[in-house]
Amino acid sequence: MxxxxxxxxxxxxxxxxxxxxxxxxxxxxxxxxxxxxxxxxxxxxxxxxxxxxxxxxxxxxxxxxxxxxxxxxxxxxxxxxxxxxxxxxxxxxxxxxxxxxxxxxxxxxxxxxxxxxxxxxxxxxxxxxxxxxxxxxxxxxxxxxxxxxxxxxxxxxxxxxxxxxxxxxxxxxxxxxxxxxxxxxxxxxxxxxDKLASTDELTGLKNRRHFYTHAENVYKQSTLENKNLALVIIDLDNFKAVNDALGHYMGDKVLVEVAEIINNNCRRAFDMAARIGGDEFVIMIYDSKTDYLKTMCESIILKVGQIAKTIKKEAPSINLGVSIGVAENKQGCSFPIKVLLDIADKSLYEIKANGKNNYNISNTRHFVQTDSPINILETI
Ligand SMILES: Nc1nc2c(ncn2[C@@H]2O[C@H](COP(=O)(O)OP(=O)(O)OP(=O)(O)O)[C@@H](O)[C@H]2O)c(=O)[nH]1
Structure with missing residues (x-):
C-alpha cells in the first residue's frame, strides 16, 4: 500500500x-x-x-x-x-x-x-x-x-x-x-x-527499500515543480575499528547517535533520512540550496567529531569520522535517482580517497560538461 x-x-x-x-x-x-x-x-x-x-x-x-x-x-x-x-x-x-x-x-x-x-x-x-x-x-x-x-x-x-x-x-x-x-x-x-516494514530497527530511520520508493516520488515532484533536489550520502570513517575495539554494543550506540544527527537535518515534508547500509546513510533534500547543503555537511562533520572525541577517550587509536558525498540536481537538469546516487557515491569516494572526514558537493550540471558524466550517463 x-x-x-x-x-x-x-x-x-x-x-x-x-x-x-x-x-x-x-x-x-x-x-x-x-x-x-x-x-x-x-x-x-x-x-x-x-x-x-x-x-x-x-x-x-x-x-x-x-x-x-x-x-x-x-x-x-x-x-x-x-x-x-x-x-x-x-x-x-x-x-x-x-x-x-x-x-x-x-x-x-x-x-x-x-x-x-x-x-x-x-x-x-x-x-x-x-x-x-x-x-x-x-x-x-x-x-x-x-x-x-x-x-x-x-x-x-x-x-x-x-x-x-x-x-x-x-x-x-x-x-x-x-x-x-x-x-x-x-x-x-x-x-x-507498514512502519515496521519501512523502518530500520536499530536507528528508527527509514530503510533502503522505503527510501527508494519515496525518492522516486519526490524526484517526480521536483521535475514537475522544477525544484532542486539533493542526495547526500554519508559514510562513517573507520567505524569497523569501533566495533573491533569497543564491541558491537558500542558500535550500535554510535550508529543510533549518528542517525539522530542525520535525521535532524530533515525539516520539510519531502526531506527524508534513511540508513542504506551498515554505516551508510542518505539524506534527500527537496528544493535544496547549495549554501544550505554546505552548512549541513559541516554541521554533521562537527557533531560526529564530538562523538569521535568520546570514543577517543576509550580507544585513542580510533579516528572515527564521516565522509559525505552530495549530488545536487539543479533546476532544469534532472538526473534520475539512480544516477544521482551514483554521482553522490563518486563524490563520497573521492573524499574517502583523499583523507576522509570531509564533504564534496557535485552539481549535476558539472557532469554534463566534463568527462565524468559520460560514465554516468552510460549507466542510465
Ligand atoms: N555495531 C554495528 N556494526 C555494524 C552494523 N552493520 C554493519 N556494521 C559494521 O560496520 C562496519 C563497516 O565496515 P567498513 O565498511 O569497512 O567501514 P569503515 O571501517 O568505516 O571503513 P571506511 O568506510 O573505509 O572508513 C563492519 O565492520 C560491519 O560489521 C550494525 O548494525 N551494528
Missing amino acids: SEQQFSPGYLANQVNRLRKWSLNLAAIYLVILVLLDFVRFPADVITSVFTSRILLMILPLSAMMAAFYYQQKLSLSKPLVHKITFIGVSLIGIGHSEILLLAESSGVMFPKIGITIILIYSGMLLALPIKLATFSSLVIIAFTCYSYSLIGMDYKSILSYLSFYLMFSSCCIFSSMVSIKILKTNLNLIKDK
Whole structure:
C-alpha cells in the first residue's frame, strides 16, 4: 500500500464512502415508499401525500446526497455538509409525521412503524457523525410523538412507540460507532505493519527499500515543480575499528547517535533520512540550496567529531569520522535517482580517497560538461 493511502484524509475518505452508501440505501428505500403510497392512498389525498413526500423527504434527501457527492466540486466545508444532512434528516422526520397525519385523517391503514421508514432512517442516521445522528434522532422522535398525540393516540401507546424509536435509533448510532472504530483499528494495524516494514530497527530511520520508493516520488515532484533536489550520502570513517575495539554494543550506540544527527537535518515534508547500509546513510533534500547543503555537511562533520572525541577517550587509536558525498540536481537538469546516487557515491569516494572526514558537493550540471558524466550517463 502506498504512503499516500495512509495520509490523514484516508480514514475520513473511508468513513465518507460508508456514509455515501448509507445514503444511497436510504434513497432506494424512499423510492419504494413513494411507490407504495400510490397503492395505499386514495386518489383524493395522493396529491397532498406526494407533495409532502417531495418537499419534505425527496428534496432534503437529494440535497444531502448532492452535498455528499459534490462536496469537493462545490467546495463545501465538512461542517456545512453535516448541517445540510442534519436539516435533511429532521425534515424527513417531520415529513413522515405529516404523512402519518394525512393517512389517519383519510382513514388509510398506515403502519405506524413501517419497515421501509425504519430502513430510510437507518440509512440516514448512519450517514451522520455520531453527535448529529443522536440529535437528529431526538428531533425525529419528538416530532413523531407529537404527531401521535395529535391523532389522539393514548400515552401508553406513544410510550411504547417512543421506546421502540429510542432502541432503534441507538442501535443505528451504535452500529455507526462500531464500524468507525473497526475502520480506525484496522487502519492503525496496517500503519504499524507498514512502519515496521519501512523502518530500520536499530536507528528508527527509514530503510533502503522505503527510501527508494519515496525518492522516486519526490524526484517526480521536483521535475514537475522544477525544484532542486539533493542526495547526500554519508559514510562513517573507520567505524569497523569501533566495533573491533569497543564491541558491537558500542558500535550500535554510535550508529543510533549518528542517525539522530542525520535525521535532524530533515525539516520539510519531502526531506527524508534513511540508513542504506551498515554505516551508510542518505539524506534527500527537496528544493535544496547549495549554501544550505554546505552548512549541513559541516554541521554533521562537527557533531560526529564530538562523538569521535568520546570514543577517543576509550580507544585513542580510533579516528572515527564521516565522509559525505552530495549530488545536487539543479533546476532544469534532472538526473534520475539512480544516477544521482551514483554521482553522490563518486563524490563520497573521492573524499574517502583523499583523507576522509570531509564533504564534496557535485552539481549535476558539472557532469554534463566534463568527462565524468559520460560514465554516468552510460549507466542510465
Ligand atoms: N555495531 C554495528 N556494526 C555494524 C552494523 N552493520 C554493519 N556494521 C559494521 O560496520 C562496519 C563497516 O565496515 P567498513 O565498511 O569497512 O567501514 P569503515 O571501517 O568505516 O571503513 P571506511 O568506510 O573505509 O572508513 C563492519 O565492520 C560491519 O560489521 C550494525 O548494525 N551494528
